[in-house]
Amino acid sequence: MSHHLDTLFEFLRFQSVSADSAYTPQMLGCAEWLAGYFRKIGLSAEVHPTAGHPVVTARNEHRPDRRTVLIYGHYDVQPVDPLALWTRPPFEPAVEEGVIYARGSADNKGQIMAHILGVEETLKAKGDLPVNLIFLVEGEEEIGSGHLGPFLEAHRESLQPDVIAISDTGMISPDLPALTYGLRGILALEVRVKGPATDLHSGSYGGLAPNPATILARMIASLHDDEFRIAIPGFYDRVLPLQEWEREEWAKLPDTDDEFRKVIRSRGLLGETGYTSLERLWARPTAEVNGIGGGYQGEGSKTVIPSEAFAKLTFRLVPNQSPREIDALVRQHLQNICPPEVELTLSDSHIGEPFMSDPQSADGLAARRAVARTWECEPALIRQGGSIPILQTFQQVFGTDILLLGLAQPGCAAHAPNENFLVKNFEEGIRLNQALLEELAAVPAKS
């Protein structure tokens, strides 16, 4: 087997499941192995203890006359349950028909290892890198990166980069790479409506007692208009309209509606009118009910008016919406709808800022040139529907541009059984790293 796959397989055999303390020794072993590998290829490396799992950093010798690039990744993986659905043991990596199967192969060990091997090859061939490089590989990405923020704050000076590169997203298809320049943010809160003090007999009190489930339903219904546009006053005020180039760029992508239909398996797709599926997913905000409950939950019928009802809501937000502003609008709207006869309780909100970087910036253009050199085609310029909370942390601490250059396929089964990563994309990632560091090195320093 090749040195590339050998090295990745060693990395993949660590059962580095961050969510379960039973795997703590494997987590430590993995972090130490990684630091050892960094040293072996000629970098200095440290394993930094945190209140949770350690952070591994590595760097070459930094010189003031060149730019500093930080490459972020994570060595922790998702739990493997349900184990029964794996066709091979998740921590015994294997290649079958050009596909690497193992937990962590795509998310994120395969992708970060491609960068490490790229750096190894450059150092071997040229004895030096074109940039000051920092690898930052954490062990808590799958459990919320709880200790990363304080770590970055504590090491801000020594870690401050000019640009950050992350390969933890995806490609469009095996031969079509992508630069992800936008992500949605999120606002999550829970709504509780309390009516009567206890469940009441609907014959004895129906018509008198406010029904909290009915009131809650009216609130939820009021979130959208008939076109499934969000009907909260002011909600769209700061939404960055889709640019003409974005609509053109995305219209050129392979049609994914059939694929969406296959995963969703509802009778149809449904969303805001006037936009394509990808536009709705990547560039338009949503209001979703994640859970709803109240009153009788058992079999058959029970003639009660429930005492209370709840709904868990999330709003996916897009650039340039401010989660804090939207939070205030949502609260005001719900309070305006709620009749005074019931008690409305809104939980604290969890928020995540939307992310946007400029693919036309000097670093964005450098990344696109690196991709073009690697694949011999331009990367698709895309956004994504989800959120990557650590991006905010990086932006807050360092204030630098972040380049998302994913290597995983849509069918990579991240977080699911039979996670996989194409050998071809792994090798391309190694070459991408070499091209990327060269291109980023050539970007003039900001004045």
Next chain:
Amino acid sequence: MSHHLDTLFEFLRFQSVSADSAYTPQMLGCAEWLAGYFRKIGLSAEVHPTAGHPVVTARNEHRPDRRTVLIYGHYDVQPVDPLALWTRPPFEPAVEEGVIYARGSADNKGQIMAHILGVEETLKAKGDLPVNLIFLVEGEEEIGSGHLGPFLEAHRESLQPDVIAISDTGMISPDLPALTYGLRGILALEVRVKGPATDLHSGSYGGLAPNPATILARMIASLHDDEFRIAIPGFYDRVLPLQEWEREEWAKLPDTDDEFRKVIRSRGLLGETGYTSLERLWARPTAEVNGIGGGYQGEGSKTVIPSEAFAKLTFRLVPNQSPREIDALVRQHLQNICPPEVELTLSDSHIGEPFMSDPQSADGLAARRAVARTWECEPALIRQGGSIPILQTFQQVFGTDILLLGLAQPGCAAHAPNENFLVKNFEEGIRLNQALLEELAAVPAKS
């Protein structure tokens, strides 16, 4: 202690809980004791086995030249849980400050025993009754009267009355009796909305996948307009408008809003505008969500689009709405609202017809005279918000008028701990029976 209370206490000591088969011997003992008591006062009596608990019937000698009155009641009682909340053992009846405390004291042993003792006194005083009398006392009222319909069908000829009297409802207050001439009917069904085949990540599919909780909320919201009038087309078409005399009669009743507020304990009462609380409760239909659920039910937030959501709905219906017709309207309305992108499943419906008798009929007037003789005041003419399903059975089998002359107080705690019945109302019930049989006897036979 008096013969009246002695006899009632014997009856109350039977732990005749129909819902729990552990009490079957007590049920049988109670039925046999009752038949024995009927015989002791001079009636012929039978204990009729059914596939469930037995039905007890009793009768005097029937003569073709007088009217036949059937008095219905039940000897089964509700379970006593939560036992810890009783201030005395539920099957050890006691009188305290003029109030009888025991499970079944109000519902229904005290009320049916008042009729039995009334008949006993008439027989003792006069040697005969003014009517052909049938007592029908069943043992399954608290569990749905499942075997009563077939029993009535099988004995239709021997049981056919001219009029039916039932004391299983309530008074307005200790000195204010009531004739209940209307009850609401019911339509119950469950709505399920299925969207995606599985719960989906709201970041990866939000904006594409139909959210069944949102769709369901829109359906529920569509059931009412802003005035809390039901917005289903055709829903009110057959609603019998409140008569002027009813509104006047009910306006004279003591104000019960404070009492309703005390029980409901919401921030306020809420219902269809344009009607008083009693009018809404007694004479206006409702649409209630009894339970709602779907998606994530745990602590905190989970960013999923639920695969499905359900709501359990009941509609309280009023004369002359037809539950079958309303069922069709509700189904049509929900189907019209439901977008084709999701799958709507409506369960089979359970229905109960609304009940209405004419308080101005010859029998209604006779009952009112009997009440006036007993209490020296006219009964309030009222309806109730709930449903009594067996009334339908009686109306279907016998097609006769039904007089609801309740003796229980609003605070009688039927089905709850510390069930109670006023000694005063018990004694009044005994006198009511005597006046009632005389007044009903005097009603001319229908031509």
